[in-house]
Amino acid sequence: MRAAVVTAFDAPPRYDRYPAPVAEGEDAMVVDVLATGLHRLVRARANGAHYSARHSADHSATGVLPLVPGVDAVVRDPHGRLRYAVLEDGRLGTFAERTVIDPRRSVELPDDVDPVRIAAAMNPAMSSWVALRRRVAFREGQGVLVLGATGNAGRMAVQIARRFGAGRVVAAGRDTSRLAAPRDLGADEVVTFDQVGRAADVDVVLDYVWGEPAARAMTALVTARRDRRAPLDWVQIGSVAGETSPVPASVLRASRLQLCGSGFGSLSARDFLAELPELAVAVHTGAVDVRARAVPLARVAETWDEETDDRIVYVP
DSSP states (O other), rough: OOOEEBOOOOOOOEEEOOOOOOOOTOEEEEEEEEEEOOOOOHHHHTOOHHHHHHTTTTTTHHHHHSBOOOOOEEEEESSSOOEEEOOOSSSBBBSEEEEEEEEEEEOOOOTTHHOOOOOOOHHHHHHHHHHHISOOOOOTTTTTEEEEESSSSHHHHHHHHTTOOOSSSEEEEEOOTTTTHHTTTTSSEEGGGGGGGTTTOSEEEEEEHHHHHHHHHHHHHHOOOOOSSSOEEEEOOOOTSSSOOOOOHHHHHHOOOOEEESSSSBBOOOHHHHHHHHHHHHHTTTTSSSOOOEEEGGHHHHHHTTOOOOOOEEEE
């Protein structure tokens, strides 16, 4: 079969032949891949940079080449049913004509679903969805600040916070020219990173940025809060600005800032899977705006490092 094959961690995958998958075990199923998203997670795992690869107990899955990247996909099973499936770490991912899934790590989809739309949205939308559902005790009416709201996942976070009943949603971004999009998607207010203090009284921060900007934002929020004893849940989700952040000790001592992370390892696979059906419905029905671009998998090498506001979805 044809697949995107990683043969070097410092180079894009190449479209090449790869051994056809074989189902081994009663919980394995060979499926046809219809659409699979190019997520930050996919790129990071393919070059060994993502924390889930560095801390994987299965080093054979993350350190041996060649491998096929891809963590999720819309697939067609042997019975003709459409599924959204999430794969465990392994050398055969979803960037292929066929792959192997565990049906227990999938959710069935309606026959009229748009595979490209689902493949584009599920991974980035899941980040804020599980953060608000599973990592903090979020309540309807609370205020949410999305730090890094101009990216694909950040724009979805604005919509999901609103869907879950946030009383106020503030979208923060570095590029002022891109802040109109979060406002159009439901943000009550948009601010630059230097204006984050205006969101001082929010209850939850969804942080897709980390690094130096997150440290400055923490300081600005704590300094501007009217009641520093009021809890502030800071959920660390992404790290586009840096893997480490110089958070001042005084910020933690001077407020009830509660810092946690949301991602693989902080939650069980069961927790993630429990949220898939409702999220899939929200994406399918248009409750979450999706910006997707379908690309033939044969073009993986030329589009792997492309910078775009649309989520690239490969179609084998």
